[in-house]
Amino acid sequence: MKEADAIKLFIGQIPRNLEEKDLKPIFEQFGKIYELTVIKDKYTGMHKGCAFLTYCARESALKAQTALHEQKTLPGMNRPIQVKPADSEGRGEDRKLFVGMLGKQQEDDDVRKMFEPFGRIDECTVLRAPDGTSKGCAFVKFQSHAEAQAAINSLHGSRTLPGASSSLVVKFADTEKERGLRRMQQVASQLAVFSPMTLNLGAYNAYTQALVQQQTLVAQSAYLSPIATVAAVQMQQMAALNGNGIIATPITPITPITPSSAQSSAGVLDPLQQAYAGMQHYTAAYPAAYGLVSTPFPQQHTLVPQQQQQQQQREGPEGCNIFIYHLPQEFTDSELLQMFLPFGNVISAKVFVDRATNQSKCFGFVSFDNPTSAQTAIQAMNGFQIGMKRLKVQLKRPKDANRPY
């Protein structure tokens, strides 16, 4: 049998002619092997030159890693052998806990005392605001996954601390990927400019239909963690995407992420993992927006007062004006403005309206006071999916664009 905190190792750079029986002697010297499997192609059964290895003892895995990883090269290979925890082992974050619903007056030491009975603690930190006040939560890192799990089993929901609004939350800390999803959710919220008015206009077009579908999906996933819900919504959008466009979550802010609802069953894993592919898509496309969202934009990014009344001077300098097409029919100037506020100082936001019918022509312009904001907005919003369509966002064509001087 293997230990509860055993580590699954990934073994790379092994010759394709070596099978389990050949590899066993190499690794057995560090301890009893629980499982050793050469990785083969799902369809062809072809040896892929790597394997998974789990020792019965955690210690054996650590020894093997130290002794072998990049330390020797097997015959016929031109790179040294790889021996490291498999990706599934979660980069060591499997022993770190997030603790929520602490009292504001609890110090690191108080938290440490609470968790000490469950194992050796490597790290224990109460999260604090810049002014030093406790955020009512903490990270606690044990030396092993098993210890962390034991603490969850005994402490999660076990009591309500003085000054906390609900019972103690003890869960594994977010992985890197979950953090990414959380950040995206924040960005999506910033960009979720769809006021309730939009839905109440009564127009049942593709856009409102898509909104309803998404909200139904959110409702259906209520039993999952909020993260998984976001992931599910993103998956839905992912399905509609092919090409290099960017998509995001154009819905009213989803269920707030509360620590108490975030610890959930195994059901959460699957949609999350499925969403990872999409995340990479996102993280590649949104860095600029991440940066901006964390800046104190509500103060800075507002209309300059003189221009609020008199909207005559609509265009910004060259390179500061963007053209947006495929806006939802019911989008007004103010919604267009809100959508682009996160990217900089908006000088004007104008939806084009058919003069005869007063209907939006589904395109418009946004002007910033500097070209960088315009570029950032283009990067982040071009391809932003709304309903069945994706926004087209690009620099406004100069007036003389097709005039060959």
Next chain:
DNA sequence: TATGATT
């Protein structure tokens, strides 16, 4: 429905 609306 496609680039700041009759210069």
